[in-house]
Amino acid sequence: MSFGETGHPGHQKAMSKYHTKIYFAFVEKAYFDYENRLRIDCEDPVNVGFWKGVLVNCVGGGGETSQHPQCFVPIAVSSTGDWDLGPGTQAVLLRRAPQEMPVCIGFINHHKQETVKEREEVAQDEDHPTIPTPNDWCWVQSGGRLMLSGNGSVVMDMREATDPNVRAQLGPNGVFRVSRDGDASERPVLAGPLLEYLGRLEAYAANLEARLLKLEALPPSEISAAAALGAPGVTLGTLSTSATDAALAAQPDASISGLRSVAVHLPSHAED
Amino acid sequence: MLSSARQLRPDPVIEMIADKELREILTELSSLEIAAMTASTADDPRQGLRELSGVVCALAACFSRYLVDQAI
Numbered sequence: 151m152s153f154g155e156t157g158h159p160g161h162q163k164a165m166s167k168y169h170t171k172i173y174f175a176f177v178e179k180a181y182f183d184y185e186n187r188l189r190i191d192c193e194d195p196v197n198v199g200f201w202k203g204v205l206v207n208c209v210g211g212g213g214e215t216s217q218h219p220q221c222f223v224p225i226a227v228s229s230t231g232d233w234d235l236g237p238g239t240q241a242v243l244l245r246r247a248p249q250e251m252p253v254c255i256g257f258i259n260h261h262k263q264e265t266v267k268e269r270e271e272v273a274q275d276e277d278h279p280t281i282p283t284p285n286d287w288c289w290v291q292s293g294g295r296l297m298l299s300g301n302g303s304v305v306m307d308m309r310e311a312t313d314p315n316v317r318a319q320l321g322p323n324g325v326f327r328v329s330r331d332g333d334a335s336e337r338p339v340l341a342g343p344l345l346e347y348l349g350r351l352e353a354y355a356a357n358l359e360a361r362l363l364k365l366e367a368l369p370p371s372e373i374s375a376a377a378a379l380g381a382p383g384v385t386l387g388t389l390s391t392s393a394t395d396a397a398l399a400a401q402p403d404a405s406i407s408g409l410r411s412v413a414v415h416l417p418s419h420a421e422d
Numbered sequence: 423m424l425s426s427a428r429q430l431r432p433d434p435v436i437e438m439i440a441d442k443e444l445r446e447i448l449t450e451l452s453s454l455e456i457a458a459m460t461a462s463t464a465d466d467p468r469q470g471l472r473e474l475s476g477v478v479c480a481l482a483a484c485f486s487r488y489l490v491d492q493a494i
């Protein structure tokens with residue numbers, strides 16, 4: 151995940167080959183650790199740091215004056231005025247309370263027109279390494295933010311997105327995927343228990359669907375109960391698909407009617 | 423045996439979910455799977471799997487939306 155573009159020379163090549171990746175190439179991951187601290191793992195020197203309560207991604211390295219306007223990302227609380235981060239280091243922010251208001255930890259772009267103008271001016275500066283590309287413009291126009299919630303999950307807010315050709319998706323296991331005109335890239339953005347649980351849930355759903363498709367292809371005479379149960383597979387926290395559970399299934403209180411009742415009474419979230 | 427199995431495998435992650443209804447459904451998912459497997463031993467062994475697959479898919483979508491709603 152990245153929090154803005156940069157003209158770091160080491161990534162000029164990446165810019166030319168993987169246009170969409172350059173925005174997500176500088177922070178390996180951001181997450182709340184078990185001590186309730188937001189940790190930012192960096193994979194590249196200098197480019198990301200905390201400054202006066204904001205997370206910044208400076209263009210070209212250096213001090214405050216080199217910060218790019220698009221690179222400011224507000225963070226709720228900053229306990230450090232550290233600016234530079236060396237390679238392999240971590241930046242740590244303390245969070246005030248477990249239910250802190252969601253904070254923006256990144257963005258797809260900054261959509262203000264004046265910022266575009268500033269970028270044009272910057273691009274004309276021969277001493278400045280940043281040269282906007284067509285994909286840069288695409289991002290500038292697309293809108294969207296990455297939000298870190300109070301419970302440590304990261305979500306994407308695309309309500310202000312303006313470019314329908316740019317698609318961004320936050321997937322299971324903290325994978326952030328962006329695409330434009332068939333060019334896509336993926337990046338791990340955050341690890342958290344709820345996000346991991348979502349990944350397990352979706353993996354379990356995929357596992358069930360795959361098993362079902364396999365069984366549907368068989369004639370009924372070849373389908374046994376054991377085949378339907380399947381081999382031990384994906385484990386989803388409190389449940390497994392092992393044959394052990396099949397033995398448990400013989401208990402009298404287990405009923406498919408409960409399954410049906412739940413299926414038609416899902417919370418409103420699932421109805422959208 | 424069934425009740426002891428439920429008690430032995432709690433998932434602390436589910437307890438982090440603020441939405442009471444969603445939390446309860448996910449808590450019951452283990453027993454829902456058991457119910458589906460029971461149905462799979464009936465006339466059509468695939469029936470329980472079909473139902474469980476539909477529920478889990480819906481729950482995954484529900485949970486994904488829940489995470490978004492919680493943070494925005």
